[in-house]
Amino acid sequence: MLQDTIKTQLKGYLANLAHPVVLEASLGDSPKSREMHELLHEIAALSDKVSVSEQGTDARRPSFVIRRGDAKTGITFAAIPMGHEFTSLILALLQVGGHPPKLSDDLIAQIKALPGHYNFETYVSLSCQNCPDVVQALNAMSVLNPNIHNTTIDGALFQDEVAAKNIMSVPQVYLNGEPFGSGRMDAEQILAKLDADAPKRAAEKLKDIAPFDMLIIGSGPAGASAAIYAARKGLRTGLIADRFGGQVMDTEGIENFISVIETTGPKLSAALEAHVRQYDIDVISSQRAKELFPAAQPGGLHGVALESGAILHARTVIIATGAHWRHLGVPGEEEYRNKGVAYCPHCDGPFYKGKPVAVAGGGNSGVEATIDLAGIVSHVTLLQRGSKLKADKVLQDKLYSLKNVTVLTEALTTDIEGNGTKVTGLTYRGGDGADHHINVDGVFVQIGLLPNTDWLRGTMKLNDFGEIVVDSHGATSVPGVFAAGDATTTPFKQIVIATGDGAKASLSAFDYLIRMPVSDEKRVAA
Incomplete structure (x- = not known):
């Protein structure tokens, strides 16, 4: 079932297992059960720390649980996790086997301390590029907290369930039998819904953060590029990141990003994040800007209020908030969203x-x-x-x-x-x-798309479409505030253009800073 090259790669990953892992299957007589049987035994053959049991009692067949050898529960897949979910399968194997999830220490501590019992059911399609983020976040949470359990369900395998719940879009997440959320979510966003105090604690942490030389709002191609260029100039750089990649995450195939013959939106987004994190950039995750307070005079500090209640300050700001899908705006659209x-x-x-x-x-x-x-x-x-x-x-x-x-x-x-x-x-x-x-x-x-600029109305010049009006250097009508990417009047909304646009805005902001009076310039260097 698995190609030889994939088997070789997977064998290398499984060498990192610290604990024995059992793949406990609940199978029937269907072709899909036979397919799952073949997949699980192929995986087990790649590592002496992986074994298969076919004594599972799950009512959903076919399905399997990935659990540590000494545990009674684990991560459940009511799916044959190929396609976009194959990475979810690999990560689940590694994390159950002792490899730590790639989450911040603070987030791990919050997940471990979460009280209560949480039984998640995540309905996916194997062709969905948005689903793995949710699956992987919930799986990681279940590894960290034994009171959290996630079952990933392929809607194509369990069509009766999908029809009964009237599920017509994915990912759809249910918690303890009730609808919990739809669409892409990461661990921080899920935790914020489970822990009402999480946003307040996040805002409290940001309360005393020192002003930035350059603060970038948005972590798509334009924002990531701007942040990297700023950090390379030695500036104190902050990046407000609601989700890395932005609209790129919703793009299936990319074949026109020069020098990359072919990739997908999620892969490019992951590469953008990895590149950003190579530098000394303060990434402020899962936050959205709510209001901009321009500096009282050139060279002064701008304020950016976040939806969490925190306010950040910076000497220059680059807005790269991107765009979102334009809606038809007709009767029935909102009523039947995700229902057709x-x-x-x-x-x-x-x-x-x-x-x-x-x-x-x-x-x-x-x-x-x-x-x-x-x-x-x-x-x-x-x-x-x-x-x-x-x-x-x-x-x-x-x-x-x-x-x-x-x-x-x-x-x-x-x-x-x-x-x-x-x-x-x-x-x-x-x-x-x-x-x-x-x-x-x-x-x-x-x-088409609409720019994410409603929060800027009345603060700076926008055109009739809501795009931020910028000059040839990416400067806005507010001194010290620059903009880049799909949120601006820059023509042709393309990934490669947004990336260059972010670099240009960052260089322009740097040029703005070094032309400040000497006393201000010293503060930048400090």
């Missing part, structure tokens, strides 16, 4: 296998989504509000070659309908001015 309205075809497409869906948007994202979905669903209707598609010709050529796709131009989506539980159809206004209805089980919204 989706924004990630890679994550949620498998839930619509054999069903009709619609895609709103005729740009590259919309056409790529349509092509992707056409291989899974029964039929895709692509709706473009303009008179022609905006996607690249190569994508359009592929689109029009597909037999189960209908393209509707001059089609403005006006309403998403459902039965109270899930989407059943949508209405669009055609070029003839009349309203038309189509029956679909899902609507994938792919109409």
Whole structure:
């Protein structure tokens, strides 16, 4: 089942096991049970510290528990964790076997001290690039605290459960049988939901932090690049990181980042974080900026208030907050979000296998989504509000070659309908001015991005689209405040452009600092 190269790599990883590990399987007679049996025995053959037991009693079959040889509980997979979840499997093996999770000491202490009992069920799709973050966070937490348990469930294997819970997007997390959260979450975000005092403690820790020479808000390609350039100049650098990679994390395939022939969003995001952490950069994780207080005079300190209540200060600020998916803004969109309205075809497409869906948007994202979905669903209707598609010709050529796709131009989506539980159809206004209805089980919204700049309104100059107006050096209308990436007026929202934009803004901020009066300049050097 596993390729020889993967077996060789996995054998090397398993050499790091400090304790014996048992793979306790609950199997049946299905082909998937036989597939799981084969996978588990192949893994066990790679290390004398790994053994397989087929005496599991889990009602979900096939499933298996990874537990230490002397433990009664462990990490459960009601899934054959290949695809995006293969890394989750490797990490689970290592962590159960004694390899410490890569979490901060403070976070580990908080997880260990968490009172109560927590039984998590995490529903995933093996094609979902967002799911592994949640799975790995909960698995790590369960290793650290015996009162926490996580079961990862592949929705494709347990379709009756998915249907009963009306799960139409992943990841979906249940805690003790009740909905807990959806979408990407890391350990800090999960802990903040479990521990009401966690945000307050985080804010308290930041209360007395010294001012930065340069504070970067955002940890996507632009923010990471800006932080690295600042640190290389020897500046005291802070980086407010809600999640490394930003929108890049939601990108499946990347083939136009120069010198990297092919990668994925999560891989590039992990590389960005690893590069940042090579430098003396104060990374302030799982925090979001709420308000900017510009300095009273050039060279003074700017203030940045965080949602946690903390306020940070810096002599220069670089805003690289990126963008988020634009919503249609029509009736039914919010009501049926995650119940038929989706924004990630890679994550949620498998839930619509054999069903009709619609895609709103005729740009590259919309056409790529349509092509992707056409291989899974029964039929895709692509709706473009303009008179022609905006996607690249190569994508359009592929689109029009597909037999189960209908393209509707001059089609403005006006309403998403459902039965109270899930989407059943949508209405669009055609070029003839009349309203038309189509029956679909899902609507994938792919109409571009909006900058994450609402918190800056009234503070600096924004254009009509909410983008931060910057000059050729990345300077904003506020002296000492710079901006980079998708949140700005810089044309062409591309990863490679955002990366260069961040470097440019950082160099411009450095140039701003060294041109301050000598007394201020000495403080920078200090």
